[in-house]
Amino acid sequence: MRSLLPVLTFGVGLVAVNQAMVALAPLPSAAGLRSKVEFAVEHADDYDVLFVGSSATMYGLRPEIFSEELERLGHPGVRAFNLGVGGMGSFEAAHVLRRVLEENPARLAWVLYEEPLFDPLLWYPDVHNPRYVHWHDGRSTLDAIDALPLVDAPPGYKEAEYAGDWLGRFDWRLAVAKEHLDLWLWRASALGRGPEMTDELLGQGAAVLPSQSDLEGHDGWVNIGQDAQPGVREAHERFLERRGEWAQRLADIKATEAASGDLDGGYDLPSLEALLADIRGAGAEPLLYVAPRGLASPQMAALAARGTAGEVLRFHLPDRYPELNPIDLRWDFSHLNAEGAEVWSRLFAREFARILEAKGAAARKR
Amino acid sequence: MLFVEFRFLAFFGLVLAISWALRRNGARKAFLLLASYAFYAAWDWRFLGLILLSTAVDGVAGRRIHEAGEDKARRRAWLGLSLVVNLGVLFTYKYFDFFAGSLNALLTWLGVGSSLPVLELVLPVGISFYTFQTLSYSIDIYRRQLTPAEHPLDLALFVAFFPQLVAGPIVLAKEFLPQLTQQARWSSVNARAALVLFFVGFVKKSCFSDALSPYVDAVQLAPDAVSTAGAWISAAAFAAQIYCDFSGYTDMAIACAALLGYTLPTNFRAPYLTRSVGSFWTHWHITLGRWFREYLYFPLGGNRRGPARSALNIFIVFLVSGLWHGAAWTFVLWGSIHGTFVALERTRLGRPLARLPMIPALLYVNLVWMVSMVIFRAPDLDGAAALLRSMFTGAPALADDLVPIPTWIGPSLAGAFAIHVLWQRLELSRRWAALPAPLFGLTLGAAVALALPWVTANPAPYIYFAF
Numbered sequence: 001m002r003s004l005l006p007v008l009t010f011g012v013g014l015v016a017v018n019q020a021m022v023a024l025a026p027l028p029s030a031a032g033l034r035s036k037v038e039f040a041v042e043h044a045d046d047y048d049v050l051f052v053g054s055s056a057t058m059y060g061l062r063p064e065i066f067s068e069e070l071e072r073l074g075h076p077g078v079r080a081f082n083l084g085v086g087g088m089g090s091f092e093a094a095h096v097l098r099r100v101l102e103e104n105p106a107r108l109a110w111v112l113y114e115e116p117l118f119d120p121l122l123w124y125p126d127v128h129n130p131r132y133v134h135w136h137d138g139r140s141t142l143d144a145i146d147a148l149p150l151v152d153a154p155p156g157y158k159e160a161e162y163a164g165d166w167l168g169r170f171d172w173r174l175a176v177a178k179e180h181l182d183l184w185l186w187r188a189s190a191l192g193r194g195p196e197m198t199d200e201l202l203g204q205g206a207a208v209l210p211s212q213s214d215l216e217g218h219d220g221w222v223n224i225g226q227d228a229q230p231g232v233r234e235a236h237e238r239f240l241e242r243r244g245e246w247a248q249r250l251a252d253i254k255a256t257e258a259a260s261g262d263l264d265g266g267y268d269l270p271s272l273e274a275l276l277a278d279i280r281g282a283g284a285e286p287l288l289y290v291a292p293r294g295l296a297s298p299q300m301a302a303l304a305a306r307g308t309a310g311e312v313l314r315f316h317l318p319d320r321y322p323e324l325n326p327i328d329l330r331w332d333f334s335h336l337n338a339e340g341a342e343v344w345s346r347l348f349a350r351e352f353a354r355i356l357e358a359k360g361a362a363a364r365k366r
Numbered sequence: 367m368l369f370v371e372f373r374f375l376a377f378f379g380l381v382l383a384i385s386w387a388l389r390r391n392g393a394r395k396a397f398l399l400l401a402s403y404a405f406y407a408a409w410d411w412r413f414l415g416l417i418l419l420s421t422a423v424d425g426v427a428g429r430r431i432h433e434a435g436e437d438k439a440r441r442r443a444w445l446g447l448s449l450v451v452n453l454g455v456l457f458t459y460k461y462f463d464f465f466a467g468s469l470n471a472l473l474t475w476l477g478v479g480s481s482l483p484v485l486e487l488v489l490p491v492g493i494s495f496y497t498f499q500t501l502s503y504s505i506d507i508y509r510r511q512l513t514p515a516e517h518p519l520d521l522a523l524f525v526a527f528f529p530q531l532v533a534g535p536i537v538l539a540k541e542f543l544p545q546l547t548q549q550a551r552w553s554s555v556n557a558r559a560a561l562v563l564f565f566v567g568f569v570k571k572s573c574f575s576d577a578l579s580p581y582v583d584a585v586q587l588a589p590d591a592v593s594t595a596g597a598w599i600s601a602a603a604f605a606a607q608i609y610c611d612f613s614g615y616t617d618m619a620i621a622c623a624a625l626l627g628y629t630l631p632t633n634f635r636a637p638y639l640t641r642s643v644g645s646f647w648t649h650w651h652i653t654l655g656r657w658f659r660e661y662l663y664f665p666l667g668g669n670r671r672g673p674a675r676s677a678l679n680i681f682i683v684f685l686v687s688g689l690w691h692g693a694a695w696t697f698v699l700w701g702s703i704h705g706t707f708v709a710l711e712r713t714r715l716g717r718p719l720a721r722l723p724m725i726p727a728l729l730y731v732n733l734v735w736m737v738s739m740v741i742f743r744a745p746d747l748d749g750a751a752a753l754l755r756s757m758f759t760g761a762p763a764l765a766d767d768l769v770p771i772p773t774w775i776g777p778s779l780a781g782a783f784a785i786h787v788l789w790q791r792l793e794l795s796r797r798w799a800a801l802p803a804p805l806f807g808l809t810l811g812a813a814v815a816l817a818l819p820w821v822t823a824n825p826a827p828y829i830y831f832a833f
Contacts, residue, residue: 006807013811194820
């Protein structure tokens, strides 16, 4: 027992200081993740509605317009915050949302969640990038690994890499699972975060954008036309060169959606159910939606048909929401411009009011 | 397999557990030899043949030298074989292309136009280190300072012992072979001191050397794109980097060997705190200096043939030492600079330097080192000249460095300074290891957790692996 004591104290010292270091490691500032999450946590009690999603949500939903339209429709005093972040996938979004829900937000009544696809693949070439590392806590890591059997093939450019991995020789999914575990280890040890922490302590970290005042002014919405993030302007220029393809995109969405069938066991229902349970556990109601980002979403069609998550608002359907089809409302193929964001926000408010009224009617009947 | 990689930690943990589980000394040595060969094969298994060749030649030569008794001619012949084979292999792999290329350039310049072939061979990792070790074995037997290894296994393990195989410290046969004759005992291992040493070495390499390396590399790629301040900062950063890199490796090597029950010699003793260039070389890469002193400087006559010959001998040793580091004119120049300074310090001209107060003396030594290391690090003489120009003439006059100076270079340099100066001066390793066991465990755990965030994602190979 005496010889084990230093081993035990080693563990205690390691874990205690490690927890402090992990807590000191700042969230990645890319795409506004850090400022948005920090703002949402700090103002968790100020909002009734939270939009959670990708850049399509970040640029496309204007909470002040949403609230204004709701008020016009007879639902005053609803305050929403846009927690959309560029490049945020479902596991990352779920992790971020849980972080906000941990604050037990007093007013939060609705979480409007964009297209939860729960893709467990790691697409970026630089696997150890901070955006991957930060969400790999124990739970999210296991959730992502659990979802791997539902995926048929790895990203094409990674096939050779996985095939060359000693674990990947048995099954490429094992190589991906190893990546997830590696990321968990990185997060758990704050590995490689020292320079950022030093910059932070010295007050010389990268500028955290959007600023808190910008976030407060627009409740989290970012005007894509004024966003200086890398690639935003280039995507717009590419879109202008190829705007003739937009009509074909809409036709493709219609064709794909018409042909979509069942979930066929290829969807991560356990992760979805856990997410819905977490939202309800925090006293809020979940509502799923698909953003008008110029792509079909057959899985959400199947999920809507199945009814697991109640109604799914599918704003990407050109026939159901023709107001969003005009090309002048778009910044690029995936994102609406500021005018498009206003149109979608009002449309979303109308659909949301309908759901609120239906719920109210159902409650009155009971 | 770098010492700072997780796979090395796993490999070493396994080797440690199995080696101490083996009760018989012979079995333990055989296992450690196999582990050492596996370690080397992880770099490049093809070059294992060279280690086996060197071991076999010196095994035979050493025994024959010993058996030749008073027959001087036979003793010389067998020693000659050892020198020819070992230095021949080293020359072929490391120096042939350099000399052939230089000769070709000279002949072309003279208008002769002869063209010697260039082999373009890959340099086997650690070849300069293990070649010097095996040579020490044959030479010491020849000098009757050593008897041949009792068993070929002992010699093979001396040559290939993995903690020191690829970058030293350069162990002499006469100090290592006797350790192999007796069964090592765990009770005589100072595990706490070894763990502290391993951790400190890990921090030097992973947290400081690897943090400084990207900036140094970027400046080397664009020496004309840095301001005077940037050039000086990069020179200071490289001085800190190479110390943390090499002494960090050495610390980990000594610690690994200690945990396995063997003692390796000290290689660094706060070199940047020395007050003359001559003294610096008795504190930096001590085992290389010792090897050159014993096997080159003394045979050349040392200081027994008058001041002029002594100065020449010193210059020759440093010239060869420069070439030992690498086959390039930058290393020749670097060695010559140090040879000149050390030789000058021993003449009348050096007397004022010896009387310098502490701070100017430290500045003098570190200035010589930093400036000469610019030449050492540069890819060629032109690259060195470009950076030296930026350092000393202020040209080009840049308002902003095109190679931005990272904000954390300051903390990294401060950390490297602290670990070099305070750590050694205050004997913190010894004090730390002497703490009560539970407190030792607690502080080590806390220190590991503090260090991990500064570990870089992609550890750079040790600088001295290239030699």
